[in-house]
Amino acid sequence: MHINIPYEPRELQSEIHQNLSKYRWALLSIHRRAGKSVLCINELIKRAITNPKWNPRYAYIGPTYKQTKSIIFDYLKFYAGVIPGVKFNEQELSCTFPNGAKITLLGSENPDSLRGSYYDGIICDEYAQVNPRLFPEIIRPALSDRKGFCYLVGTPQGMSNDFYAKYQHGLKNKDWYVKVAKASETNIVDQEELDAALDLMGKKKFRQEFECDWVAALEGAIYGDTLEKIENKGQVGRVPHDPTHRVSTAWDIGISDKTVIIFFQIINRSINIIDYYENSNEGLPHYINVINNKEYIYENHYGPHDLEQREFTNGKSRREIAYELGLRFRIVPKLSIEDGIHYTQLLLTRCWIDADTCKKLIDSLRGYHRKYNENLQIFHSKPVHDHTSHACDALRCLSVGLEELKGDQQAPQKFADNYYNPLGRTYEQTI
Numbered sequence: 040m041h042i043n044i045p046y047e048p049r050e051l052q053s054e055i056h057q058n059l060s061k062y063r064w065a066l067l068s069i070h071r072r073a074g075k076s077v078l079c080i081n082e083l084i085k086r087a088i089t090n091p092k093w094n095p096r097y098a099y100i101g102p103t104y105k106q107t108k109s110i111i112f113d114y115l116k117f118y119a120g121v122i123p124g125v126k127f128n129e130q131e132l133s134c135t136f137p138n139g140a141k142i143t144l145l146g147s148e149n150p151d152s153l154r155g156s157y158y159d160g161i162i163c164d165e166y167a168q169v170n171p172r173l174f175p176e177i178i179r180p181a182l183s184d185r186k187g188f189c190y191l192v193g194t195p196q197g198m199s200n201d202f203y204a205k206y207q208h209g210l211k212n213k214d215w216y217v218k219v220a221k222a223s224e225t226n227i228v229d230q231e232e233l234d235a236a237l238d239l240m241g242k243k244k245f246r247q248e249f250e251c252d253w254v255a256a257l258e259g260a261i262y263g264d265t266l267e268k269i270e271n272k273g274q275v276g277r278v279p280h281d282p283t284h285r286v287s288t289a290w291d292i293g294i295s296d297k298t299v300i301i302f303f304q305i306i307n308r309s310i311n312i313i314d315y316y317e318n319s320n321e322g323l324p325h326y327i328n329v330i331n332n333k334e335y336i337y338e339n340h341y342g343p344h345d346l347e348q349r350e351f352t353n354g355k356s357r358r359e360i361a362y363e364l365g366l367r368f369r370i371v372p373k374l375s376i377e378d379g380i381h382y383t384q385l386l387l388t389r390c391w392i393d394a395d396t397c398k399k400l401i402d403s404l405r406g407y408h409r410k411y412n413e414n415l416q417i418f419h420s421k422p423v424h425d426h427t428s429h430a431c432d433a434l435r436c437l438s439v440g441l442e443e444l445k446g447d448q449q450a451p452q453k454f455a456d457n458y459y460n461p462l463g464r465t466y467e468q469t470i
Contacts, residue, residue, distance in 0.1 A: 044084065044118055051225050052078045055218060056085075062216035065190040066166075066202075066209045068251045070222040075192055079162045080114045082190070086160055087140035088122065092185065095140040095159045100178075102168035104146030108132055111144055111164075153177045157184040166191040167202035174201065195253045198406045199425075203253055207402075222249035259409035259418045261380060262431070265387045266404050275401065278393035280313045281306060285338035288330060289437030290368075291429050292343060292357065293319060298326055299433040301400065302335065310390045310441070315397040317429065323357060327364050341440035342368035343432070371440040376421060382438040383431075403430035 048056060052074055059065055059082060069075040083097045099115075101107035112132050119125050124137035132144040145153060147169040158181045163169055178189055191205055209215035222228050228236075228249070237245045246255035254263045269275060280286070284304045291299040298321065302314035316329055330337070346358040346368055358368050374382075392401060406427040409418040422428065 042088075042122055044081070044121060046077070046081050046118055048078070048081070049074060049227060051220055051227065056082060058216050058218070059188075059190065062214070063186070063188045064209070064212075064214055065188075065216040065218070066206050067190065067192045067218050067220070068195060068202075068206065069192065069218070069220045070225065070228075070249045070251055071194060073220055073222075073225060073227050076111060076164060077114060077118075079164055079190070079192055080111065081118055083142050083160065083162060084115075084119050084122075087136050087142055088138065090138070090140055090159060092159065093139065095138075095185075096157060097140070097142045098145055098153075098158055098161045099142065100145045100147050100153075100161060100163045100169065100173070102146065102165045103148050104132075107144045107146050115142065115144065147173050150177050153181075156181060157187075158182055159185045159187045160189070161187065162190045162192060164192050166193045166205070167196035167200045168193070169201070171201040174205070194248055195251055195255075196247070197257045198253050198402070199257075206253075219251050221251050254405045257406065257408050258411050260405070261407050261409065261422060262384065262387065262404045263408075265384050266401070269387060269390065269392075274391045275394050276391075277395070278311050278313055278391045280304070280335065281311070282336075286313070286333075286335035287337065287339040287341065289341040289433050289440060290326075290343065291433035291436060292346060293429060295319070297426075297429040299429045300326060300330065301397075301430075301433045301437055302330075302333070303437065305441075308389055310386060310437075312390055312392045312397055312400070314393070315400045315430075317399060323360055323366075324364060327361065327366050330366075339369050339440070340366060341371055341436050343436050344370055344373040346370060369440065371436050372443055374439055376435075379435040379439055380422075382442050383435050386434075386438040386441065400430045400434070403427035404434070407431045 055067065055078060067075065079099060083099060087095060087097055099107065099111060101111060115134050116127055119134050119136075119142075120127075122136065126135045127133070128135070134142045147163070150170050150173045153173070154177060161178055161182065163173070163178070174189075174191075181187075182189060191202065193202055195203065197203070206217065209217040222233055233249060236249065240248070243255045243258075246252035254260060254267070257263065266275075281304055284306055286302055286304055289301045289303070291297075293299075297317050297319045300316045301312060302316075304311045304313060314333070316326075318325070342358065342361075346361070347356050347370065349356045358370065361368055387404075394401065403426070406425075408423055409420070410423050411418050422431075
């Protein structure tokens with residue numbers, strides 16, 4: 040029997056359908072008005088009517104049950120309604136095919152209600168809005184019986200959600216198909232309409248919805264624009280260690296929080312950030328071992344002012360402890376956060392950052408932001424303290440340290456920092 044479903048896929052949709060058949064896992068970041076929901080429903084219909092197994096089960100999961108019912112169920116009835124013998128259940132939002140296969144439309148607002156069934160395949164639409172518990176606790180176990188597929192679909196809504204986390208995971212994993220479809224590349228929406236949308240929506244919302252930009256959705260991003268500029272200039276990529284130049288480090292010291300070390304080289308006017316390390320719940324000996332185990336010849340180690348704080352247990356500062364372990368810190372001045380951010384924004388334009396070894400630093404620079412006060416309609420002056428703070432604080436330490444070094448070059452210091460003595464006395468060295 041020949042069945043003609045009224046669906047003529049666009050070039051983008053056709054490409055995606057072909058690739059989805061080769062992968063169990065996929066993430067599709069697709070711009071608005073590209074037809075992703077229609078694509079999803081027709082992918083499920085194709086899988087349902089061609090599956091030879093007993094009673095195949097498929098699910099389409101949207102952010103809310105109401106949204107799924109008002110939009111997606113109409114698509115399902117339109118495209119599957121031409122198949123002889125198909126039955127729809129309006130109450131449970133399902134479609135049963137003559138071969139026993141069934142597609143059910145669900146909402147994600149109550150993840151526990153989805154437990155208990157097996158699935159041959161699941162598509163999650165607008166996954167950035169979906170409860171992050173859904174994939175590890177519900178979806179993944181439900182696919183195990185039949186070794187079913189799962190495709191996560193949507194448009195970016197910043198980096199603080201599981202859609203972005205799965206995007207990062209998919210890029211590293213050859214078992215995942217990852218597709219990012221930007222309006223400027225697909226030509227589905229004509230340029231006149233895109234220009235009109237940009238004019239009304241503003242740059243950030245437009246980039247989020249039509250250019251699938253993960254960073255644009257983050258209001259109050261501090262370094263996002265500067266990072267984008269240096270990326271466009273090719274300053275984020277492969278930045279190898281140059282053995283003819285010494286390496287310096289910049290630190291952010293944490294106790295319960297993360298400790299971060301940035302490794303960089305100054306070559307002419309460029310700041311080459313070649314390496315990055317972070318960890319938590321470790322003492323100074325661990326981090327000193329990390330830097331000593333790298334094949335670098337060191338110049339300066341820039342540390343934050345709180346290294347001077349003394350421990351209650353032994354009365355020593357962490358700077359003194361580091362000195363005893365063979366590491367001499369150059370303590371950067373204590374400046375306001377705003378001044379430090381200003382220096383960092385200026386420094387970033389001179390930076391070349393290795394995209395592989397410093398990926399966590401790059402992600403932190405994208406996500407570092409100020410919170411917006413809805414009542415006062417202003418951004419808070421102090422950045423949000425979250426997982427991005429530690430890397431950005433280390434880079435701020437680097438920036439302030441180099442600013443101090445620049446001042447030292449203009450007016451050489453009388454006492455050499457390398458002769459620091461933990462007893463509080465310094466030895467004069469004539470320059």
